[in-house]
Amino acid sequence: MKLCLVAAILTVMLAVAPGAQATTFNFNQADTNLSINNGVITLTLPGQGSIVFKAYSCPYIVCSLTPQQVETVLPFGLTDVAGVLGLSDGSGGETPIPRNNYVSVDFSNYLGPLPTVTFNMVNVIDGWDLYSTSESDMLASAFFRGPVPIAQGNNGTDYSTTLFPNINSSIAPNATSGTATVTPTTPFVTVTALQVVCDGCPQVEIASITLPGSVPEPNSAFILLVGIALLWIGLGGKGRRWGKPSV
Numbered sequence: 001m002k003l004c005l006v007a008a009i010l011t012v013m014l015a016v017a018p019g020a021q022a023t024t025f026n027f028n029q030a031d032t033n034l035s036i037n038n039g040v041i042t043l044t045l046p047g048q049g050s051i052v053f054k055a056y057s058c059p060y061i062v063c064s065l066t067p068q069q070v071e072t073v074l075p076f077g078l079t080d081v082a083g084v085l086g087l088s089d090g091s092g093g094e095t096p097i098p099r100n101n102y103v104s105v106d107f108s109n110y111l112g113p114l115p116t117v118t119f120n121m122v123n124v125i126d127g128w129d130l131y132s133t134s135e136s137d138m139l140a141s142a143f144f145r146g147p148v149p150i151a152q153g154n155n156g157t158d159y160s161t162t163l164f165p166n167i168n169s170s171i172a173p174n175a176t177s178g179t180a181t182v183t184p185t186t187p188f189v190t191v192t193a194l195q196v197v198c199d200g201c202p203q204v205e206i207a208s209i210t211l212p213g214s215v216p217e218p219n220s221a222f223i224l225l226v227g228i229a230l231l232w233i234g235l236g237g238k239g240r241r242w243g244k245p246s247v
Contacts, residue, residue: 083207
């Protein structure tokens with residue numbers, strides 16, 4: 001009987017244990033988790049540290065031509081006046097991120113393992129690229145013949161998805177919005193428009209990012225220990241009955 005009770009308790013514990021809820025942070029003035037200081041946007045995550053967004057400029061046609069070149073911070077930085085993350089034009093307006101600029105997303109102050117992040121993209125012309133780097137002022141780590149994106153979105157409007165395939169991204173043909181999901185392996189992820197030479201330059205803006213919630217998953221080791229303790233109690237009670245002298 002007690003063993004059945006123990007099994008029932010463990011089943012209930014697993015059924016009602018809270019799971020981590022994903023949280024979406026919107027780049028708009030109403031999101032109190034966001035702050036802007038001199039064009040640098042900081043997303044403060046209660047109990048999880050912070051993520052910092054900063055804009056950089058590439059002084060040539062396509063950033064990916066020299067991915068490890070040290071770049072300069074854009075003088076007006078980033079803004080969210082249009083309800084999405086874009087470049088500040090210095091006069092209260094906002095422009096999309098083009099192929100020859102990028103946004104550095106700094107996870108170095110995020111507490112715990114780097115999370116799986118979904119970037120929700122809008123105002124897309126052609127597509128986007130996300131790269132991984134250990135330096136905020138460099139587009140990407142160096143690779144032979146250019147960097148390899150950790151995520152790439154291409155709506156197929158101007159460029160072949162065979163030459164520039166969707167990687168860890170979801171965007172419909174000719175769509176102007178989509179998502180990119182990555183798990184960073186370096187402290188910095190860079191976000192830019194699709195890195196191709198073009199006439200109608202690609203551009204993109206970030207509407208929001210989705211992160212794992214601050215509520216942790218139930219600790220399986222803790223649950224196992226509790227289960228062992230309950231099982232021990234159940235068996236212990238039965239053992240005492242076995243030890244009684246027969247009459």
